[in-house]
Amino acid sequence: xxxNSNGPRRVEGKVALVTGAASGIGKATAxxxxxxxxxxxxxxxxxQGARASAREIAGPGREAVALALDVTSEEDWxxxxxxxxxxxxxxxxLVNNAGISFGKPFTxxxxxxxxxxxxxNLDSVFLGTKHCAxxxxxxxxxxxxxxxxxxxxxxxxxxxxxCASKAAVRMYSKAIALECARxxxxxxxxxxxPSGVRTPMWESMQFWQDMKRDTxxxxxxxxxxxxxxxxxxxxxxxxxxxxxxxxxxDESSFITGADIPVDGGYTA
Numbered sequence: 001x002x003x004n005s006n007g008p009r010r011v012e013g014k015v016a017l018v019t020g021a022a023s024g025i026g027k028a029t030a031x032x033x034x035x036x037x038x039x040x041x042x043x044x045x046x047x048q049g050a051r052a053s054a055r056e057i058a059g060p061g062r063e064a065v066a067l068a069l070d071v072t073s074e075e076d077w078x079x080x081x082x083x084x085x086x087x088x089x090x091x092x093x094l095v096n097n098a099g100i101s102f103g104k105p106f107t108x109x110x111x112x113x114x115x116x117x118x119x120x121n122l123d124s125v126f127l128g129t130k131h132c133a134x135x136x137x138x139x140x141x142x143x144x145x146x147x148x149x150x151x152x153x154x155x156x157x158x159x160x161x162x163c164a165s166k167a168a169v170r171m172y173s174k175a176i177a178l179e180c181a182r183x184x185x186x187x188x189x190x191x192x193x194p195s196g197v198r199t200p201m202w203e204s205m206q207f208w209q210d211m212k213r214d215t216x217x218x219x220x221x222x223x224x225x226x227x228x229x230x231x232x233x234x235x236x237x238x239x240x241x242x243x244x245x246x247x248x249x250d251e252s253s254f255i256t257g258a259d260i261p262v263d264g265g266y267t268a
Contacts, residue, residue, distance in 0.1 A: 009037030010249040015088045017041040017080070017132065019071050019124065020098030022049025024199030025147065027057075028237035029095055029244045034062040036245060038093060041084050043069040045098075071098045071124030077131045090139045093248045094132040096125045096146040096169075103207055106160045114161050121165035122172070129176055133187055141186025145247045146173045147240075150195040150263040166193075170259055177257035188256040192243045195263035196225055196234040231264030 016033045020026035022044035034040045034057045042057065042064050044050040050066035057064040067083060070076045084091055099121045102113065125146050136142030151159060152166030170191050177189035202208055203218060211221045226233050243262050246252055261267050 009035070010245060010251065011093065012037030014038045014092035014248070015041075015084065015090050016093035016095065016248065017043060017084055017091060017128075018095040018097060019043045019069060019128065022046040022053050024201060025194070025197060025237045025240045026095070026097040027053045029097060029241040030054075030064065031057045032238070032241040032245050033093065033095075033248065034058070034064050036249075037061075038248075039063040039088050041065055041067050041080070043067045043071075043080060043098075045070050069098075071096075071128065072119040074127050074131075077127045081131045081135055085135055091132055091135045092139070092142045094128055094136075094142070094144045095244055095248070096128045096144070098124055099147065099165075101159075101201060101205060102162045103156075103159045103205075104161075105158055109161055117161040117165050118168075121162070122168050125169050125172060129189070133176075133180065133185070136187050137185045142188075143248050143252070144173075144176075144187065144189045145244050146170075146189070146191045147244075148173070148191040148193040148259065150193050150261060150266050152193060153259075153261070153267045173259075174257045181256055188247075188252070190247045190252070190255060190257065191259045192240060192247070193259055193261045193263065193267070194235055194240050195229055195261075195266040196222075197240055198222065198234045198236055226264075229264040229266045230268065233264065235262060235264065 016038040018026050018030040021030040021042040030040045030042050042050045042054040047068040054064040054066040067080050069080045102117045148170040149166035151163045152170045155163050173189050173191045180187040243260050
């Protein structure tokens with residue numbers, strides 16, 4: 001994990017907004033950005049969880065604030081972006097991380113279930129990029145990182161809605177990356193696509209509990225589900241955060257419209 005104590009921090013002076021930051025990838029990303037010098041808005045629909053994360057992240061040389069955000073609500077996005085700008089005067093980094101997983105045969109998937117997956121995983125990215133890019137443009141540029149998934153590249157039977165939503169995130173990101181470059185906005189847009197990551201979301205899903213009844217342990221579940229990953233394990237949230245940090249920093253200043261797979265070789 002990055003911990004730069006001997007030189008300039010990698011996102012020093014920047015302002016970042018991270019969604020889904022109460023736990024998992026979002027929390028790890030917010031923490032890493034803060035350690036590397038960014039002032040971080042920790043946003044989540046779980047306001048209590050966001051506050052806990054912000055308290056944990058904040059400390060000497062690290063600034064974090066919790067904001068309640070329903071990523072499917074345009075009104076919430078407008079409010080949160082306004083609060084960030086009012087507090088810190090700018091916005092340089094957006095990490096659209098909030099999302100939900102969903103697995104069900106397509107013939108058994110209800111329209112409302114389909115729409116919920118698309119709202120949380122895809123509409124949120126549209127709303128976030130729309131509102132944040134306007135502020136970034138006025139401030140001279142920025143970096144937008146959208147969390148897609150290996151399932152947006154390599155399909156999984158029984159997860160059609162999830163796969164479709166994450167594939168759409170990747171292609172949408174490429175399209176607006178080109179649009180921002182064409183417009184001279186100095187806004188870079190990229191995606192990070194993890195495979196399985198050890199987060200609380202996995203262990204809360206029903207299929208995980210069903211597997212656990214057979215395997216007897218979470219570790220056995222992780223081992224079974226990583227059998228098709230060449231590196232034979234799940235990623236940690238911190239490993240995904242490292243890729244996000246690179247794309248958020250000026251080290252990636254000539255990278256836009258790209259997707260970084262952090263998947264142990266799963267989609268190679």
